[in-house]
Amino acid sequence: MSIEFEHTPHTQRGYERHEKILEAAKQVFVEHGYAGASVNEIVKRSGGSLGTIYKFFGNKLGLFEAFFQKATYEAFSHFEEQGLWTEDVETSLMNFGRQVQQMIFEKDALAIYRLVLTEQGTDQAEIQRIFMKYGPNQLNKILAGFLQQQVGAGLLQIADCEIAAYQFVEMIKGPLHFKALFGQQVSPTECEMVLNQAVNLFLKGCEIKAN
CATH class of the missing domain: 1.10.357.10 (Tetracycline Repressor, domain 2)
Known part of the structure; x- marks a missing residue:
């Protein structure tokens, strides 16, 4: 189950990078909260770059919204499936x-x-x-x-x-x-x-x- 975001890339490589960033964001937000979450740590865990994150999500808040939207979309899809x-x-x-x-x-x-x-x-x-x-x-x-x-x-x-x-x-x-x-x-x-x-x-x- 996947969901299209505003800046979701359309190449396989770009999509995989996008998903790795969201997974790393989930880990960091869960472990450290929002205020304590570091975008640099997300970059480190995802193997991406600051430029890629800002291109896809705009800023830290945009990254949080994308991660949370994806998580809830996948969770709620089970209610039908x-x-x-x-x-x-x-x-x-x-x-x-x-x-x-x-x-x-x-x-x-x-x-x-x-x-x-x-x-x-x-x-x-x-x-x-x-x-x-x-x-x-x-x-x-x-x-x-x-x-x-x-x-x-x-x-x-x-x-x-x-x-x-x-x-x-x-x-x-x-x-x-x-x-x-x-x-x-x-x-x-x-x-x-x-x-x-x-x-x-x-x-x-x-x-x-x-x-």
């Missing part, structure tokens, strides 16, 4: 929830979340915009679309599917996200318990009410 959606609403929500939990509790995902929360530099607002645009907002769009389909089919009663999608995601994160951010281990049993209760509560709240 793995057949999460079924004819049964409960099963679909359980599948979606498991995929989200698996994604947000990964070590690298937690590191990026901490980066966004703690960045205090001049690029803070832009980093938050990038995170929301390619992360939570895109995830919400996927789920809201599914919920809207169920409302249209008369299976759920929801006043605002976009709000409901955000609420469901927060429910399946529950107290576990903070626990993971604080460095504590989150077990599969805990994830499944939180998910089951979230799906149960959500569906009860969205039941079609008889007149």
Whole structure:
């Protein structure tokens, strides 16, 4: 799975160099955060040059946006590829929830979340915009679309599917996200318990009410 960026090269050699830079950027941002990340270190790890990075991405912020866009694009593509959606609403929500939990509790995902929360530099607002645009907002769009389909089919009663999608995601994160951010281990049993209760509560709240 690949995605075209504004400056993605069209030769195989250029594309491979582009991908190496993004992989090196991921490593450096995850390890050192945004403020502590050095473009020179990214150059060193990727085997590229400062000129190539500035040509492809413009600056450090552009490099962060490209890396994050690619990471979320690849993560969210799995929501369609793995057949999460079924004819049964409960099963679909359980599948979606498991995929989200698996994604947000990964070590690298937690590191990026901490980066966004703690960045205090001049690029803070832009980093938050990038995170929301390619992360939570895109995830919400996927789920809201599914919920809207169920409302249209008369299976759920929801006043605002976009709000409901955000609420469901927060429910399946529950107290576990903070626990993971604080460095504590989150077990599969805990994830499944939180998910089951979230799906149960959500569906009860969205039941079609008889007149």
